Amino acid sequence: MLFVELLIQGIITGSIYALIAVGLTLVYGLLRILHIAxxxxxxxxxxxxxxxxxxxxxxxxxxxxxxxxxxxxxxxVYKLIYEPILDQPPFVALIASIGLFICMEEGFRLIFGPYGESFAAVPLWGSVTLGGIVLREIDVFSVGAALGLLA
Known part of the structure; x- marks a missing residue:
């Protein structure tokens, strides 16, 4: 049973990574910019x-x-940072993207501290039980969204 639970958690985590990858692929496919930010x-x-x-x-x-x-x-970000440099060599947009990412990362650290934030104890979503395994509805939604976008 533990193996099945870990497998399902791996699928859930993988679906979140897939959603991030879809965004990166979309930006690169349309703009030819490696959007690190x-x-x-x-x-x-x-x-x-x-x-x-x-x-x-x-x-x-x-x-x-x-x-x-x-x-x-x-x-x-596109209008103010990327659009003015689209006619430049690709590394210019890459450097701009890395710079933006560093600024965002340090901004988060200044605002939220080095340890981040967590959800308060509020009921977020319900849960679904499949064969004795309890899944949060948000996780089912994430997997469904990833499958829908990757299909």
Whole structure:
């Protein structure tokens, strides 16, 4: 039983990595920019999710706010940083992306401290039981989203 639980947790973690990879692939495929700062935007979404969930107790609202704000920031990054340098050699965009990622990472460290944030003790999502294994609905959602995007 332990093996099955660990296998399922591995699939859940892999699906989250797959969602991140889809974003990186999409940016590279469309713009030919290796968007290193994508990891920073992903982390920002997580921090926003924690802040909104802890403030309101609503994870669905937090997801909506985080996705919307990070999406808007991503568009701003493109307009302000990448668009002006698209005609430059590829390493210029790479350096800009690395610089943006470092700025974001250090900003997170200044705002949230070196240990990050965690969710308050609020009921986030329900759970589903499959064959004696309890899965959080958010994990099922993550796997479903990854499968849907990768299909």
């Amino acid at each position: 994508h990891a920073g935007l992903f982390a920002l979404g997580g921090y926003l999710g924690v802040l909104v969930t802890n403030a309101t107790g609503s994870l669905p609202l937090a997801m909506l706010v985080a996705v919307t704000l990070v999406g808007l920031l991503g568009m701003a």
